[in-house]
Amino acid sequence: MADFDVFNGDADGICSLLQLRLAEPREATLITGVKRDIALLQQVQAGSGDRVTALDISMDKNSADLQRLLNEGADVLYVDHHYPGDIPESEQLMAIINEAADTCTSMLVNKHxxxxxxxxxxxxxFGDNLKTSATALAKPLNLSPSELEQLENLGIYINYNGYGSDLADLHFAPADLFRALLAYSNPLDFVTDGNDDFAKLEAGYNTDMANAASLTPEVATDISAVYMLPDQPWARRVSGVFGNDLANKFPDRAHSVVTAKANGNYLVSVRAPLSNKSGAVDLCRQFATGGGRAAAAGINDLPADQLDDFIAALDAQYRQ
Structure with missing residues (x-):
């Protein structure tokens, strides 16, 4: 019997798997990548008696390989909060799927x-920018304001680490970061024990966000704003958390962070207004390589000649 843990390389994917493996330790093959690497089941070769856990990756984007694994006899636990498409009917599949804008995979695993x-x-x-949901979930834990802030910052830093065009952009490969965090049943211990890993995450985040703070929007209306970032590692690392930061500062406005790519196209990150957490995935799915969820979505490779169309569509989506 072989085990495979397949997970998004962002905070939600990592924290989902941490909960499961703290509760049920396993020696599993880890399959992950940068945040935008979501078609991960294609890397899994599993059959009868094998167990596959898939976390925080769109079932819709992995549908063919999910069906292949089920046909081969693998048992699959699939937990996610993105658009799933058609969910297969199989006794070998346990699917926990909820697309609600105020939940995430970590919260679904917590309930499980x-x-x-x-x-x-x-x-x-917190890493998925669900501040209200995270605060409500933390309320029974009787955390001090300082402890809650530490958990929030840790979520932001782990999420920040997942962004990049490839693993070379990241401070830590997500699988390595997961292994480092697995030593801590209480995340506050990771924050406070003086380890170099936390210090590296915090310093990297602060440096990159300082670079982003000097940016002004390329286009801004009362409805939406678009920020353009250069083809640089710091810009690729900061693109997601910068979008979250903008959403928190301007909760009634939609935001897009558009990062130049080496091929001349763009990597696009979209955040719906916090006051209207809907429509982001509908917008992005109008373009090839687009996907995500209602409150936060993106386009992996937007052709340069479609940038103006995207900017117009962003504003139109939230002017309805």
Whole structure:
């Protein structure tokens, strides 16, 4: 019997798997990547008696390989909050799917585990920019304001680490970061024990966000704003958390962070207004390589000649 843990390389994916493996330790093959690497089941070769856990990756984007694994006899636990498409009917599949804008995979795993490691779920929710949901989830934990802030910052830093065009852009490969965090059943211990890993995450985040703070929007209306970032590692790392930061500062406005790519096209990150957490995935799916969820979505490779069309569509989406 072989085990495979397949997970998004962002905070939500990592914190989801942390909860599961703290509750049920396994020696599993880890399959992950940068945040935008979501068609991950294609890397799994599994059959009868094997177990596959898939976390925070769109079932719709992995549908063919999911069906292949089920046909080969693998048992699959699939937990996610993105658009799933058609969910296969199989006794070998346990699917926990919820597209609600106020939830994330970490929160779904937390419910599945009956709150066994809910502090890590709080970290994952903060990382997914679900501040209200994370704060509500943390309320029964009786955390001090300082401790809650530490969990929020950790979620932001882990999420920040997942962004890049490839693993070379990241401070830590997500699989390595997961292994480092697995030593801590309580995430506050990771923050406070003086380890170099946390210090590296925090310093990298602060440096890159300082670079982003000097940017002004390329286009801005009362409805939406678009920021253009250069083809640089710091810009690729900061693109997602910068979008979250903008959404928090201007909750009634939609935002897009558009990062130049070496091929001349653009990597696009979209955040719906916090006051109207809907429509982001509908917008992005109008373009090839687009996907995501209602509140946050993106386009992996927007052709340069479609940039103006995208900017117009962004404003139109939220002017309805």
């Amino acid at each position: 585990l009956k709150g066994a490691y809910s502090r890590w779920a709080v970290v994952g929710a």
